[in-house]
Amino acid sequence: xxxxxxxxxxxxxxxxxxxxxxxxxxxxxxxxxxxxxxxxxxxxxxxxxxxxxxxxxxxxxxxxxxxxxxxxxxxxxxxxxxxxxxxxxxxxxxxxxxxxxxxxxxxxxxxxxxxxxxxxxxxxxxxxxxxxxxxxxxxxxxxxxxxxxxxxxxxxxxxxxxxxxxxxxxxxxxxxxxxxxxxxxxxxxxxxxxxxxxxxxxxxxxxxxxxxxxxxxxxxxxxxxxxxxxxxxxxxxxxxxxxxxxxxxxxxxxxxxxxxxxxxxxxxxxxxxxxxxxxxxxxxxxxxxxxxxxxxxxxxxxxxxxxxxxxxxxxxxxxxxxxxxxxxxxxxxxxxxxxxxxxxxxxxxxxxxxxxxxxxxxxxxxxxxxxxxxxxxxxxxxxxxxxxxxxxxxxxxxxxxxxxxxxxxxxxxxxxxxxxxxxxxxxxxxxxxxxxxxxxxxxxxxxxxxxxxxxxxxxxxxxxxxxxxx
Amino acid sequence: xxxxxxxxxxxxxxxxxxxxxxxxxxxxxxxxxxxxxxxxxxxxxxxxxxxxxxxxxxxxxxxxxxxxxxxxxxxxxxxxxxxxxxxxxxxxxxxxxxxxxxxxxxxxxxxxxxxxxxxxxxxxxxxxxxxxxxxxxxxxxxxxxxxxxxxxxxxxxxxxxxxxxxxxxxxxxxxxxxxxxxxxxxxxxxxxxxxxxxxxxxxxxxxxxxxxxxxxxxxxxxxxxxxxxxxxxxxxxxxxxxxxxxxxxxxxxxxxxxxxxxxxxxxxxxxxxxxxxxxxxxxxxxxxxxxxxxxxxxxxxx
Numbered sequence: 001x002x003x004x005x006x007x008x009x010x011x012x013x014x015x016x017x018x019x020x021x022x023x024x025x026x027x028x029x030x031x032x033x034x035x036x037x038x039x040x041x042x043x044x045x046x047x048x049x050x051x052x053x054x055x056x057x058x059x060x061x062x063x064x065x066x067x068x069x070x071x072x073x074x075x076x077x078x079x080x081x082x083x084x085x086x087x088x089x090x091x092x093x094x095x096x097x098x099x100x101x102x103x104x105x106x107x108x109x110x111x112x113x114x115x116x117x118x119x120x121x122x123x124x125x126x127x128x129x130x131x132x133x134x135x136x137x138x139x140x141x142x143x144x145x146x147x148x149x150x151x152x153x154x155x156x157x158x159x160x161x162x163x164x165x166x167x168x169x170x171x172x173x174x175x176x177x178x179x180x181x182x183x184x185x186x187x188x189x190x191x192x193x194x195x196x197x198x199x200x201x202x203x204x205x206x207x208x209x210x211x212x213x214x215x216x217x218x219x220x221x222x223x224x225x226x227x228x229x230x231x232x233x234x235x236x237x238x239x240x241x242x243x244x245x246x247x248x249x250x251x252x253x254x255x256x257x258x259x260x261x262x263x264x265x266x267x268x269x270x271x272x273x274x275x276x277x278x279x280x281x282x283x284x285x286x287x288x289x290x291x292x293x294x295x296x297x298x299x300x301x302x303x304x305x306x307x308x309x310x311x312x313x314x315x316x317x318x319x320x321x322x323x324x325x326x327x328x329x330x331x332x333x334x335x336x337x338x339x340x341x342x343x344x345x346x347x348x349x350x351x352x353x354x355x356x357x358x359x360x361x362x363x364x365x366x367x368x369x370x371x372x373x374x375x376x377x378x379x380x381x382x383x384x385x386x387x388x389x390x391x392x393x394x395x396x397x398x399x400x401x402x403x404x405x406x407x408x409x410x411x412x413x414x415x416x417x418x419x420x421x422x423x424x425x426x427x428x429x430x431x432x433x434x435x436x437x438x439x440x441x442x443x444x445x446x447x448x449x450x451x452x453x454x455x456x457x458x459x460x461x462x463x464x465x466x467x468x469x470x
Numbered sequence: 471x472x473x474x475x476x477x478x479x480x481x482x483x484x485x486x487x488x489x490x491x492x493x494x495x496x497x498x499x500x501x502x503x504x505x506x507x508x509x510x511x512x513x514x515x516x517x518x519x520x521x522x523x524x525x526x527x528x529x530x531x532x533x534x535x536x537x538x539x540x541x542x543x544x545x546x547x548x549x550x551x552x553x554x555x556x557x558x559x560x561x562x563x564x565x566x567x568x569x570x571x572x573x574x575x576x577x578x579x580x581x582x583x584x585x586x587x588x589x590x591x592x593x594x595x596x597x598x599x600x601x602x603x604x605x606x607x608x609x610x611x612x613x614x615x616x617x618x619x620x621x622x623x624x625x626x627x628x629x630x631x632x633x634x635x636x637x638x639x640x641x642x643x644x645x646x647x648x649x650x651x652x653x654x655x656x657x658x659x660x661x662x663x664x665x666x667x668x669x670x671x672x673x674x675x676x677x678x679x680x681x682x683x684x685x686x687x688x689x690x691x692x693x694x695x696x697x698x699x700x701x702x703x704x705x706x707x708x709x710x711x712x713x714x715x716x717x718x719x720x721x722x723x724x725x726x727x728x729x730x731x732x733x734x735x736x737x738x739x740x741x742x743x744x745x746x747x748x749x750x751x752x753x754x755x756x757x758x759x760x761x762x763x764x765x766x767x768x769x770x771x772x
Contacts, residue, residue, distance in 0.1 A: 004622075006616075006619045006620050009619075020475045021475065024475075178474050178475050178478070179474075180474045180477065180478050183478050184478070184481075187482065198622070406626055406630075410626075447485070448488070451489060455489070455492070455624065455625050456624060456625040456626050457624055457626060458622050458624040459622075459624070
């Protein structure tokens with residue numbers, strides 16, 4: 001049930017009506033509806049993995065209560081470790097078992113394991129829940145419905161954002177009133193997300209998938225364009241999904257974690273990772289990087305660099321079981337080292353917004369992303385190396401055919417619109433927060449303009465969200 | 471509580487209304503929704519609807535071979551029963567299984583004829599047909615506008631399909647003519663030889679077996695006609711052997727399901743000059759083929 005499918009639109013319409021009309025007076029029933037809706041949404045993909053989700057929820061719910069009630073620190077740690085082993089164990093088994101097997105045996109030996117959708121996301125939710133209880137940042141949810149709804153909250157179940165218990169659980173515990181401003185803003189954010197996903201990401205994907213599948217027969221110029229478009233595609237796809245998820249949650253009266261803060265306007269790599277997939281990077285910062293940097297603090301800058309490298313390698317591994325992801329994470333960690341050496345890691349550059357320097361920094365950062373995201377996209381490190389090698393050939397100046405010309409032209413125009421709108425709106429939560437436009441007809445013109453753009457130039461094939469596989 | 475929700479919902483519906491009106495307008499203007507990923511199959515679906523086909527006793531099913539090579543006028547002249555040719559381009563036997571499941575239940579034929587060459591046994595099934603047939607029949611027949619949203623039809627794609635793509639003309643019974651001037655015949659296509667069997671061939675044999683069983687269970691007579699193939703296709707012993715193996719396999723499957731197997735592979739009758747490529751006959755060749763088939767069908771169709 002893709003967010004962009006008719007079936008989801010029907011599901012959500014019915015859900016919305018039940019939520020605000022039938023169950024609006026009763027918080028527990030509303031939460032039960034959230035839970036039932038989330039399970040239906042999840043089971044639509046593969047009902048068998050629903051048992052894993054429910055099993056994981058039951059165990060973590062009980063562990064959370066156990067950790068909270070126990071005074072004995074050793075026993076608290078033991079309970080936490082049970083939760084960590086269960087969560088990470090499932091993740092390791094479903095996501096990485098074949099990878100380890102193949103890497104160790106060095107040959108093709110694999111089990112037929114299907115990756116449960118959203119496992120990386122809901123596992124991180126349950127882990128943060130247990131860790132926060134252990135370190136007394138939060139109290140466990142007293143109502144199992146609240147906790148189960150937190151784990152399975154359908155707008156962000158499949159591809160995040162990874163909501164922290166401190167943010168979502170209190171919202172589930174408190175009575176929710178319909179807020180028309182919040183709901184309207186949610187609709188706007190959904191529209192912006194659909195524009196990014198359907199017009200930009202899917203149209204780019206038609207071209208990039210084709211080029212990466214036949215890169216060895218195409219000129220380097222086609223590969224370079226595909227690298228450029230893939231960098232934008234992955235942003236439009238994932239941030240588009242996040243926008244839709246946040247918008248859907250807003251329609252239900254929830255405020256969930258922001259996942260992107262216009263990362264293409266980052267001034268350097270540290271700034272980029274503060275803006276990209278924020279819910280994951282902040283999760284790892286809190287639960288991995290900070291403890292590690294404390295642990296390595298006696299080693300000074302080397303210790304800090306080591307903590308960063310471990311943290312970013314984990315970010316890479318989180319994306320999937322492939323050496324490309326591991327290397328992608330490690331490489332990004334390496335790019336931080338100059339900042340560590342200079343001691344400017346946490347210092348934000350003081351540059352005049354909109355100055356020439358800002359744009360030069362942004363362009364340089366974008367160029368760097370184009371080259372690093374190639375590793376992320378490649379099927380193997382060999383393929384990535386071959387692509388890099390190919391870029392330094394004479395075919396960089398050769399022409400190449402584009403089959404879907406209209407789609408490509410539409411994608412390029414849409415990319416310009418996206419960059420322009422997001423730059424103008426960079427202080428806002430999303431680009432379509434345009435209440436400052438006083439004239440209602442102008443606002444409507446903008447909304448309908450986007451709707452028309454989607455209807456006229458949507459990609460021929462709607463492609464699954466890239467982050468579904470993580 | 472309900473008042474702000476009512477207002478919000480009303481506003482949202484008013485906002486969405488022009489979108490629905492736009493698509494309804496497109497539909498009325500003949501910019502039909504994309505139903506499957508085959509323009510040609512979609513055209514056939516529209517034709518079936520336009521012709522308001524209700525009762526079909528003789529149902530032809532298949533790919534372009536059945537579409538072009540069963541001449542509707544000759545069939546109509548020789549058999550006094552309701553007939554329609556449901557064939558479309560590029561369809562595989564696996565697809566026919568999906569299509570038949572629906573069409574048989576809707577049109578209740580007495581006879582199903584499938585003219586096939588080896589092209590129908592070479593490719594994978596097209597999932598978009600399954601997607602179409604899995605849509606409730608009521609929606610397919612009464613609310614085709616649904617496909618604008620189900621399949622994400624971009625308007626530029628709809629316009630392109632209507633005005634710029636290959637024109638498709640069917641006769642009243644769903645057949646079509648293949649007339650290509652000798653100068654336009656592609657020698658590359660004429661002299662090429664597709665690899666056969668492929669990794670999908672077995673799945674298509676299984677589908678053929680399933681079709682035979684399905685039609686037998688429904689009490690429908692299944693007639694499988696092996697269409698002519700250009701002589702040069704089998705000009706090596708290896709390919710002759712492969713063709714013969716294929717013929718034997720199909721015969722065994724069809725007759726195993728109490729169907730009738732007819733083979734018109736006869737390079738002496740269907741000379742190379744009657745072909746436009748390895749499998750497709752020119753219109754003149756198609757008429758010869760239909761006449762030959764009618765001779766046999768007269769003994770079967772009462």
